[in-house]
Amino acid sequence: MDASLIEGPAHDIWVYLSAQPLLWLTLTLVAYALAFAVQRRLHGNPAANPVLIAVALLSIILLLTDTPYASYFGGAQFVHFLLGPATVALAVPLYGQRQRIVAQAGPIFIALVVGSLAAALSASLIAATLGATPPTVASLAPKSVTTPIAMGISERIGGLASLTAVIVIITGILGAVMGSGVLRRLGVRDDASIGFALGLAAHGIGSARALQISEEAGAFAALAMGLGGTFAALTLPWLMPPLQRLLAAQ
Amino acid sequence: MIAALALFLSCQLLGETIARLLSLPVPGPVLGMLFLLAWLVVRGGPQESERRAAGGLLQHLPLLFVPAGTGVLLHLHRLAAEAMPIAVALIGSTVIGLAVAGLTLSRLTRAGRAGKIAAND
Numbered sequence: 001m002d003a004s005l006i007e008g009p010a011h012d013i014w015v016y017l018s019a020q021p022l023l024w025l026t027l028t029l030v031a032y033a034l035a036f037a038v039q040r041r042l043h044g045n046p047a048a049n050p051v052l053i054a055v056a057l058l059s060i061i062l063l064l065t066d067t068p069y070a071s072y073f074g075g076a077q078f079v080h081f082l083l084g085p086a087t088v089a090l091a092v093p094l095y096g097q098r099q100r101i102v103a104q105a106g107p108i109f110i111a112l113v114v115g116s117l118a119a120a121l122s123a124s125l126i127a128a129t130l131g132a133t134p135p136t137v138a139s140l141a142p143k144s145v146t147t148p149i150a151m152g153i154s155e156r157i158g159g160l161a162s163l164t165a166v167i168v169i170i171t172g173i174l175g176a177v178m179g180s181g182v183l184r185r186l187g188v189r190d191d192a193s194i195g196f197a198l199g200l201a202a203h204g205i206g207s208a209r210a211l212q213i214s215e216e217a218g219a220f221a222a223l224a225m226g227l228g229g230t231f232a233a234l235t236l237p238w239l240m241p242p243l244q245r246l247l248a249a250q
Numbered sequence: 251m252i253a254a255l256a257l258f259l260s261c262q263l264l265g266e267t268i269a270r271l272l273s274l275p276v277p278g279p280v281l282g283m284l285f286l287l288a289w290l291v292v293r294g295g296p297q298e299s300e301r302r303a304a305g306g307l308l309q310h311l312p313l314l315f316v317p318a319g320t321g322v323l324l325h326l327h328r329l330a331a332e333a334m335p336i337a338v339a340l341i342g343s344t345v346i347g348l349a350v351a352g353l354t355l356s357r358l359t360r361a362g363r364a365g366k367i368a369a370n371d
Contacts, residue, residue, distance in 0.1 A: 028316055087279035094287055132336065193353075229276065
């Protein structure tokens, strides 16, 4: 019997399904459910980050089946879309902390300025010192802020917007994995400061991690994410060009 | 539930419109978060349905980053070519950013509380 006759129906079904949103949407949810179960099994260990595990699983599937990212995103976009309303919804935990935020406006503003500048400048300086190319250095500078702001900044300072999008996600995962451990070792123990640091250094993924700690940490993370993005958008396009000229002259 | 989702999406829509209209560097959803916050302040807090809808969206926030994160596949070549500087810069700057932001806020708020207690004595 001709082999193509046996493989024929299964192949046809695969061709049909892999071009439909249903398969990739389902696999995205299944990969996340597995990742979430793994983290639960490990008693909420932040190293078993659900974004990291789910992305790794899906990347392996896409590479093995030779599926282009665009076909995958055709299904995954329905999940991706919910990021917008979820960002808006962060206003609810933020509202719960409004009195503390107003009372601590001064310290919050100072932590915003020094924390944002420390993250952006150290990323650019370390990468340039270790020999990264100028477009990569520029793509790294806005790495701590939420994806749409970071991509806009990256373009304005000579970076690659799509590379920045990936760097932002990796930064978020790193922050979520290392955040509470680093801060505990430094003696930072209050949920407000932990949440604020997670939101400022690791945007939405850091905020997602902060929400696992407590609603208070989540609220301060949402605040830091919003403030940090705005601050970076207003300052980095002015601060980076002189720094880039200085690094190029070395 | 539907009314709450409609409220969140309306805030996002208003945010996108104003960001584009005034060419602000802030994304629509972040502005939308500020509009929803303002709305909650005006009305004196979220209703039960809004609290539930927000909880539902935020409970599995990490899931929503999975599609964008899988985009790492598009950049494997550049990431591999400059793996060392990128990895060291990302790990180093993330630790520095976390440490500076966390230490600054915890020290200043502790100093503020201590100052207030001292002033009340």
